[in-house]
Amino acid sequence: MSSIEVHDVGLTYSSKQWEFVALSGVSMSVGQGEFATLIGPSGCGKSTLLRIVADLLTPSAGSVDVFGESPREARRNRRFGFVFQDPVLLPWRSALSNVSLPLRVSGRSKQEARNRAQELLTLVGLSGFESNLPATLSGGMARRVAIARALTLDPAVLMLDEPFNGLDEIRRQHLNEELQRVWMESDSTALLVTHDVSEAVFLSDRVYVMAKGPGRIIAEVTIDLPRPRTRDMLLEPNFLKLVKDLSATLSSAYAMEDL
């Protein structure tokens, strides 16, 4: 099956005294090569869902299929490239050897790893910064390195957990364009977690809107805009209409106590 199939997934944390339903009855289907986004209020379980697909968490109900493999098999076969909320670059490794880490971990030769990492750093516009330690990179550059690292193994699924968290609007937009570009050059399916409506519309083919209490998917929105999308499109009526509609759907996901 050429898709990521999430079927009726639930995750409940419980002890003798309490029970917390993080996710309940979540189903989605993301086709190969698609860019799908999970959007929703804080605490709706969107990051949790991402982690279930990537086998960083195990669901208590339901099933997940990642292009014909279980999440565990997919993870063991290194099908996922992860970009976390913080870039989490290893501070003792240079930009280049941070990017080559996944190849080194999977046992490839130093030379091969270096070449591939070099290629990726160039792709994300960071040639010339190979030997920089993470501490000497700006926030935006560190995130480019994190994206390059996630792409090193040509992952089947590119996992993006609020990758540009904490950057200002302009840098964010710039990096979103970069992200779109490098993703389009890859064969990866992308799964993004965000709470930014405009970002979701800009990047996605398909957006799942989530609500909390318990975490669930309340709507699926298709974004049918041509690619590559540019910053000029941000002000076009059809883009703005999609943003407006998605905002309205998202607003309904917020419970009264959130507002």
Next chain:
Amino acid sequence: MSRVQRFILLFFVYAALLGAWQYIAYINAGPQSLVAGPWEIAGTIVERASGLWEASVVTLSEALAGLVLAIILGLAVAIVIDAVRLVGPTIYRLSVVVYSIPIIALAPILVLWFGPTFTARALTAMLASFLPIVINVVQGLRAAPFAVSELGKSLAMSRLAILLQLRFRYAMPAFFASLKIAAPSAFIAAMISEWINAERGLGINLLYAMFSFNVDALWANLIVATFWSGLIYVICDAIAKRATPWHSSAQGVS
């Protein structure tokens, strides 16, 4: 302040301190004096250089052996505490209990077990210095960002590989910081251990000097012991800065 100015300032501060010390020794001078001035101490150190050097070698080797054992034990215990959640807290508490036994009480027990040997002294030094390593490394491992573990997991690394190859690197600055505490502790414990079970060494020399009321020798031993203890600290600090140049501790003053 420029480097030169700072150097000159420090020079005068130390000169003033030594001068004051020499003055106190001078006004107390006499056969009953308990204060030896820096000049007399320096004279004694030169005079007894070969004896002090021999004693230093003995004590330093005990301390070093103890420190190496403490590093091995400390790292092993820290890794077990981190990796084996079931017994971790118990081992942690047990380590604290062992460390809380006063050295002066522990040393005789080790002598009973191992005789008045080098082993007993090295083990005393080990027990006096392993806990700072355990605590710091455990804290350091916990300070590694959780996402690093997730990154490792997503790359199909084993838990042990994540611990040793990723998280342990985050604990390195804490590990080296702990050496700065552990190394002088090991040295002091080696000296204390000599009080009850040695014939040679800086610790036992101190005791001999005290009983024979040789004030100059007492002070000379004290200064030499302090010098080694300080030198060990400086060496550990230098190693720390070289080993973790990416860490902020390598840039600032420490």
